[in-house]
Amino acid sequence: MGCPQVCSGATLQCSFGVAPSMLSVLPQNRTLTAGMPAANIMDHIPLVNILPFGMCQSLANPMVAAATAAALGVLTPMPCIPATATPWIPGGPPTMLLGNMPSLDSNSTLMCNWAGVIKIAMPGQVQMLIP
Structure with a gap:
């Protein structure tokens, strides 16, 4: 059995963020999973798909380094x-x-330029096993 498909509303966590965030997926691929737009690997645009994680603690971030x-x-x-x-x-x-790109599954990761690793904490849907 594969990993759950990631959709809009998935919970994300950055290794240098202090709070979780959510994935926002635009309905451009016209594919739904759990009633929400399904994500592919190109859904990585800052402030469009990837929302802020509260505060950043990475010294690689110029604002954090300066402060x-x-x-x-x-x-x-x-x-x-x-x-x-x-x-x-x-x-x-x-x-x-x-949309001709690999779909996003719950084991995918995303790198932030400020050295953070973004992982999917909850894919936005769950798989149920029925005996």
């Missing part, structure tokens, strides 16, 4: 502005294409 330097080296988180320039990394071999 930390101003605080004499005390880590000072700053508001998260996702910087996801590349598509999602599939969690395994593609099993389905959406």
Whole structure:
């Protein structure tokens, strides 16, 4: 059995974010899963698909580095502005294409330019096993 398909409303977590976020998927691929638009690896656009994770704690983020330097080296988180320039990394071999791109499954990861790794905490739908 494969991983659950990820859809709009999925819960995301960044390794340097202090709060979870949600995935927003536009209905451009015209495919629904659990009644919501299904995601593919190209749904990585900051502030469109990837919403902020509260505050960012990564020193690779220039805003965090500047605030930390101003605080004499005390880590000072700053508001998260996702910087996801590349598509999602599939969690395994593609099993389905959406809009000619691999669909997003719950094992996929996304890299932030500020060294964060974004993972899918809850795909937006669940699989039920019926005995």
